[in-house]
Amino acid sequence: MRDSIYLAVRYLRHHRAKTLLLVLSLSVFLGLPLVMRAMSRATQQSLLSRAEATPLLLGKKGSSLDLVVEALYFQLKGVEPITEADVDAIHGTGLALGIPIRTGLMARGFPLVGTSLDYFPFRKLRIAEGRGLAMMGDCVLGSAVSETLGLGSGDALLTSPSTLFDLAGVYPLKLHVVGVLEPAHGPDDEAVFVDVKTAWVAEGLGHGHQDLARAGPDVVLKRQEGTVTANAKLVQYNEITESNVDSFHFHGDPSTYPVSAAIAVPHDEKASILLRGRFVDAPTRQLVRPAQVVDSLNKQIFRFERVLQIVMWTVGLATAVMFVLVMVLSWRLRAEELRTMTRLGCSRWKVAQIMGAEIALMVGASILTAGVFGILMAQYGEAWLQNLILRGS
Amino acid sequence: MISLRDVRFEYARGGFSLNVAELAVPSGARAAAIGPSGSGKTTLLNLISGIERPRSGEVSTAGVRVDRLSPAARRSFRITKIGFVFQEFLLLEYLDVLDNILYPYRLHRELRLDASVRSRAHRLASDLGLKSLLDRLPAELSQGERQRVAIARALVTSPTLILADEPTGTLDPATKQQALDLLFEQCEARSTTLLMVTHDHGLLEQFGQIIDVEALGPTEA
Structure with missing residues (x-):
């Protein structure tokens, strides 16, 4: 057997381009359907587990899938906002805890999530380094954000301008990194968390500037009946500090300020049913069960996956046929060599052994390649596929 | 050494x-088998080596009744007792010169590839002027060099008989004589019987025995 393997290795090495092509084709044939299936299962499970951990989600009427994707997985879908008053209304029912979720802005490529302190114990997120949110302008980083950007507590992070070329638009807000979360192996790892009021400031809905009462005539244009009009010389703060935090304020009623969604955490099952009942006929709001939404998404993915599996097996079959064809043609081209073997005294069994060793080595290398591919996909593919599904949903 | 009596053979x-x-x-x-194309020269070699089995008659090679051996025994006999040199050399393109010489040892478990065999292969390569070419592939060799590799492969198992089927057919005259001289020299040094098929009547004076295949018996075409 050792000699058969030796000859097979020498043959395959000599024809390395053909061998490589066959090994890669077989690897795809063997690996891809299985890897895709495993990855798809893991992704669906991962999506579902986060949805199942979120009892109810309140949002503006519209696509429930977009609402869930934006509020749970922080993939921006441009959902219409509800208001802070809706979050207060959830509290007001006495049936559930309301946790606001404000998304829409980014900070160096990662989603900025405005929420309340209740979010962290609700998601079982723990601080790995530093502390939690304490004042406006603080931010807490997900573990992947910290690792990718190389930031930790004590560092600063600028929000990304929402309108890059609009000089009159909202300027970036300098956030203070006060803590980093432990890895949670989910979307929370890739988010920058701030208090919802900080999110509003970052959006330009609240602001801070120098005290107008003490501003000189070069800044103040007009003082009339308690209203002060200032010119562009007025110093606007783009960082919230202990010394200027008191100057930050919101015009109008903060209860009308936008939140993308509100997570409702009912106190018990009865409270959940009662709360859902209250929103059944709500004209502009929807209270969804994220698990049901993700489950229906998973069913669609499963249907698509079945079609994909059929396509892959068809491609696989074509690859297998091509492999057999290449081998048969190769043996026909090597007819003289095989005849020489038998003329010298080699048995047909030995010839078959040598040919078998060639096939076994190629199949072995293909399984190995498919295995390495599978491990790599298991390592990185789930997040990639999840991202793909959520972006495409 | 080789004895055939009342042999009748026909292809299935x-x-x-x-x-x-x-x-x-x-x-x-040192014998030469001659005859026109289709007269049965190659078939004669096949009968002597046990590749083909006669319908009747006796074929005895190196004291063994080849016609009575089982297929497995004939293969074993062939690879241990007979060395082949083919017209097209039939070297393996993916093996280097040394591996081509040692090729028979990769094909049958009765031949064990050990240090002494390797040493014999190196000696043979040296005798045939192939020492500096051992790591080359056949595609990198001249026709004459390839023929020498084929001769070394036939001799490496120390056979008692060399069957050569027009081994100089594709060589130019100078290379042809060189290859023949080497073959004769090596066979004489080892007291190995040589039976060579040839079309080249100019070479016949160098052989001790000429076998006209057409004259061996009635041949039907």
Whole structure:
């Protein structure tokens, strides 16, 4: 057997381009359907587990899938906002805890999530380094954000301008990194968390500037009946500090300020049913069960996956046929060599052994390649596929 | 050494038969088989080596009744007792010169590839002027060099008989004589019997025995 393997290795090495092509084709044939299936299962499970951990989600009427994707997985879908008053209304029912979720802005490529302190114990997120949110302008980083950007507590992070070329638009807000979360192996790892009021400031809905009462005539244009009009010389703060935090304020009623969604955490099952009942006929709001939404998404993915599996097996079959064809043609081209073997005294069994060793080595290398591919996909593919599904949903 | 008596052979698919009333080649002889194309020269070599089995008659090679051996025993006999040199050399393109010489040892478990065999292969390569070419592939060799590799491969198992089927057919005259001289020299040094098929009548004076295949017995085409 050792000699058969030796000859097979020498043959395959000599024809390395053909061998490589066959090994890669077989690897795809063997690996891809299985890897895709495993990855798809893991992704669906991962999506579902986060949805199942979120009892109810309140949002503006519209696509429930977009609402869930934006509020749970922080993939921006441009959902219409509800208001802070809706979050207060959830509290007001006495049936559930309301946790606001404000998304829409980014900070160096990662989603900025405005929420309340209740979010962290609700998601079982723990601080790995530093502390939690304490004042406006603080931010807490997900573990992947910290690792990718190389930031930790004590560092600063600028929000990304929402309108890059609009000089009159909202300027970036300098956030203070006060803590980093432990890895949670989910979307929370890739988010920058701030208090919802900080999110509003970052959006330009609240602001801070120098005290107008003490501003000189070069800044103040007009003082009339308690209203002060200032010119562009007025110093606007783009960082919230202990010394200027008191100057930050919101015009109008903060209860009308936008939140993308509100997570409702009912106190018990009865409270959940009662709360859902209250929103059944709500004209502009929807209270969804994220698990049901993700489950229906998973069913669609499963249907698509079945079609994909059929396509892959068809491609696989074509690859297998091509492999057999290449081998048969190769043996026909090597007819003289095989005849020489038998003329010298080699048995047909030995010839078959040598040919078998060639096939076994190629199949072995293909399984190995498919295995390495599978491990790599298991390592990185789930997040990639999840991202793909959520972006495409 | 080689003895055929009352041999009748025909291919299963028909159309050709070879009859040999009597043929004897003594041990250590240098014999040439001649005859026009289709006269059965190659078939004769196949019968002597046990590649083909006669319908009747006796074929004895190196004291062994080849016609009575099982297929497995004939293969074993062939690879241990006979060395082949083919017209097209039939070297393996993916093996280097040393591996081509040692090739028979990769094909049958009765031949064990050990240090002494490797040493013999190196000695043979040296004798045949191939020492500096051992790591080359056949595609990198000249026709004459390839023929020398084929001769080394035939001799490496220390066979008692060399069957050569027009081994110089594709060589130019100068290379042809060089290859023949090497073959004769190596066979004489080892007292190995040589039976060579040739079309080249100019070479016949160098052989001790000439076998006209057409004259061996009635041949039907």
